[in-house]
Amino acid sequence: MRELRVDLGDRSYPIFIQSGLLANTDLLASYLSKQILIVTNETVAPLYGEGLRVALATRSDLTVELLALPDGESYKNLDTLSLIFDRLLELRFNRNATLLALGGGVVGDMCGFAAACYQRGVNFVQVPTTVLSQVDSSVGGKTGVNHPLGKNMIGAFYQPQAVLIDLDVLDSLPSRELSAGLAEVIKYGLIYDESFFEWLEVNMPKLIALDKTALEYAIEESCAIKARVVAQDEREGGLRAILNLGHTFGHAIEAHQGYGKWLHGEAVAVGMLMALDLSVRLGWIERAVLVRARALNEAANLPVDGPSNMSPDDYLGYMAVDKKVLDKKLRLVLLSELGKALVTEDFDHDKLLACLNSFCTEV
Numbered sequence: 616m617r618e619l620r621v622d623l624g625d626r627s628y629p630i631f632i633q634s635g636l637l638a639n640t641d642l643l644a645s646y647l648s649k650q651i652l653i654v655t656n657e658t659v660a661p662l663y664g665e666g667l668r669v670a671l672a673t674r675s676d677l678t679v680e681l682l683a684l685p686d687g688e689s690y691k692n693l694d695t696l697s698l699i700f701d702r703l704l705e706l707r708f709n710r711n712a713t714l715l716a717l718g719g720g721v722v723g724d725m726c727g728f729a730a731a732c733y734q735r736g737v738n739f740v741q742v743p744t745t746v747l748s749q750v751d752s753s754v755g756g757k758t759g760v761n762h763p764l765g766k767n768m769i770g771a772f773y774q775p776q777a778v779l780i781d782l783d784v785l786d787s788l789p790s791r792e793l794s795a796g797l798a799e800v801i802k803y804g805l806i807y808d809e810s811f812f813e814w815l816e817v818n819m820p821k822l823i824a825l826d827k828t829a830l831e832y833a834i835e836e837s838c839a840i841k842a843r844v845v846a847q848d849e850r851e852g853g854l855r856a857i858l859n860l861g862h863t864f865g866h867a868i869e870a871h872q873g874y875g876k877w878l879h880g881e882a883v884a885v886g887m888l889m890a891l892d893l894s895v896r897l898g899w900i901e902r903a904v905l906v907r908a909r910a911l912n913e914a915a916n917l918p919v920d921g922p923s924n925m926s927p928d929d930y931l932g933y934m935a936v937d938k939k940v941l942d943k944k945l946r947l948v949l950l951s952e953l954g955k956a957l958v959t960e961d962f963d964h965d966k967l968l969a970c971l972n973s974f975c976t977e978v
């Protein structure tokens with residue numbers, strides 16, 4: 616078993632990575648209290664939720680309940696969040712309850728936000744079941760829901776007590792979701808670690824083929840980078856924003872198309888190419904980096920072009936409500952070299968327009 620740590624003083628926590636970890640109820644139970652609500656969704660519940668509920672319930676000292684939310688990004692909202700509070704109150708769960716998030720990033724973000732709010736904060740454990748949630752959303756404590764006017768606009772920083780990553784659950788993941796998660800893996804190479812990017816160029820076919828040794832390495836490297844960044848800047852005062860490479864463009868695509876049409880990772884994949892394209896136009900990186908990133912996206916079965924029905928103004932409209940906008944100034948994550956990102960508002964707006972235009976040729 617691989618074990619990493621997110622170092623945040625008295626809110627530090629471990630990340631465990633192993634095939635078959637879901638069956639290790641001793642390890643899981645050591646992070647749970649006596650009242651447990653497994654929060655999952657209608658897809659994951661029959662695959663892993665019911666089994667986990669039964670396995671934990673056989674431990675005589677635990678009360679274990681399961682709530683299956685509707686599945687999809689379009690349900691990541693305040694109405695669905697209320698279903699979690701409704702169930703907790705119906706069950707009369709108290710401040711000693713544990714919320715266990717079993718699912719992808721949608722479930723994890725909502726469950727974490729519910730844990731932050733219920734009785735002003737209860738115990739929270741992440742068991743992520745998509746690549747995206749295993750390498751990104753389950754680590755670092757960002758929780759929340761979408762608002763019709765913006766993605767992830769309502770939420771809280773709330774760290775889990777532990778993250779348990781079982782590689783075997785990825786066997787049932789649809790291939791499109793696998794690829795979407797790999798976009799965030801590519802991101803770590805681009806922003807932080809050139810040698811990891813090179814490793815991905817060689818090993819992407821293994822990841823796509825669900826080779827567990829390759830997946831374990833890629834997930835561990837990704838979590839290690841994320842843990843290092845979060846430990847330095849938990850609440851995104853500065854450095855942490857580099858984790859959003861491509862997200863400002865990507866969120867515009869997601870919001871314009873309607874949440875759920877483009878997967879988050881797919882939108883981020885194209886958004887990263889846009890950020891790299893702008894970095895090339897600014898003269899900060901060689902075009903060769905963009906060409907290699909495009910090829911890696913293709914190897915991961917990710918899109919390399921934006922939606923054909925978006926104009927530069929569409930992008931700019933959504934980008935203006937990005938959380939990184941400060942004093943009405945748009946800030947973007949760009950690359951200064953392969954493996955090194957920076958957050959800046961200091962770029963030529965005409966070059967941004969040229970970049971957007973080049974991704975909107977069909978409009």
Ligand code: NAD
Nearest residue numbers: 658719720721722744745747748751752757784787788879
């Ligand atoms: P998701 O949660 O919608 O899961 C994708 C799909 O896979 C869903 O249909 C789900 O039911 C299904 N699924 C999950 N596990 C499965 C499994 N093992 N087998 C079969 N099907 C399975 O999407 P996601 O990509 O995991 O997460 C995207 C969300 O994460 C977005 O809302 C995004 O905003 C958020 N996010 C948050 C952070 C953060 O730091 N908190 C970071 C990145 C993304």
Ligand code: GLY
Nearest residue numbers: 755757855858859
């Ligand atoms: N996914 C970006 C972050 O956690 O900060």
